[in-house]
Amino acid sequence: MSPAAKGRTIGDLIEVPPVRTVVRLEEGRESPAEIAGSFVFTSEVKAHLTVIAEALSAARGRGYFLQGDFGSGKSHFLAALYAWLAGGQGAERLSADHEALGRASASAGRVLPVAVSLIDYRSETTLESIILEGIERALAEAGRETALTPLSVFLARLKELLKDKEAARAFSELAAEGGT
Numbered sequence: 061m062s063p064a065a066k067g068r069t070i071g072d073l074i075e076v077p078p079v080r081t082v083v084r085l086e087e088g089r090e091s092p093a094e095i096a097g098s099f100v101f102t103s104e105v106k107a108h109l110t111v112i113a114e115a116l117s118a119a120r121g122r123g124y125f126l127q128g129d130f131g132s133g134k135s136h137f138l139a140a141l142y143a144w145l146a147g148g149q150g151a152e153r154l155s156a157d158h159e160a161l162g163r164a165s166a167s168a169g170r171v172l173p174v175a176v177s178l179i180d181y182r183s184e185t186t187l188e189s190i191i192l193e194g195i196e197r198a199l200a201e202a203g204r205e206t207a208l209t210p211l212s213v214f215l216a217r218l219k220e221l222l223k224d225k226e227a228a229r230a231f232s233e234l235a236a237e238g239g240t
Contacts, residue, residue, distance in 0.1 A: 083135045085177045088142030096150025099140040101157055105133075112141070113164035116171065138175075145173035174198045 080098060088095050101109075115122045128134045144154040144161060155162040176194040192208040199206045207216040222228045 080136075081131075083133075083139055085135050085138050085142070085175050088139030088173075089146065089175055092143035092146065092151065093149035095136070095139045095143050096153045099136065099154065105137065106158060108137070109141070109158055110160040113158075113160035117164045117167045142173045142175050145171050172198055172202065 083095065083098075112122075112124065126134050126138065140154060143149075144151045144165075147165075151165070155165045172195075174191075174194040174197075176190055178190065181190050189209055196206060196208050196212060207213045222231060
């Protein structure tokens with residue numbers, strides 16, 4: 061062993077990037093460049109993304125069911141897909157690394173990605189209200205406030221009603237009396 065090699069470790073010879081063991085869906089929205097940069101295109105992932113990209117290019121509505129074992133990368137896949145669909149930082153890397161995504165970027169119309177993680181909701185919450193809430197949030201982030209959930213519709217209508225000074229006064233009096 062040469063004197064220069066003495067005391068060196070494998071870490072001195074190779075660089076191992078940090079490995080993320082957990083990726084959450086919302087990271088596609090919060091840190092898209094990081095998600096895109098850490099995403100690995102396996103042959104299976106490429107095939108799935110090709111199907112999605114072709115459906116987007118053809119402007120056909122589709123639904124997909126993503127299934128995989130714990131730790132298989134489902135959330136990372138969805139976070140990367142969200143980052144690509146949103147077109148933020150990192151989207152160009154994903155398009156450059158996957159031919160069908162690149163084609164779809166050029167031909168697909170506008171898309172509003174909506175990230176919905178069911179772990180954020182109680183089991184009693186209906187899927188319809190979860191989806192509507194997610195769409196409302198995504199539209200608001202895009203600068204288009206829209207009332208879709210019953211609560212949002214009610215609050216929007218209440219705000220409109222309370223613009224009338226007499227209605228606002230009567231509402232205030234009722235609230236002060238305890239609503240009776």
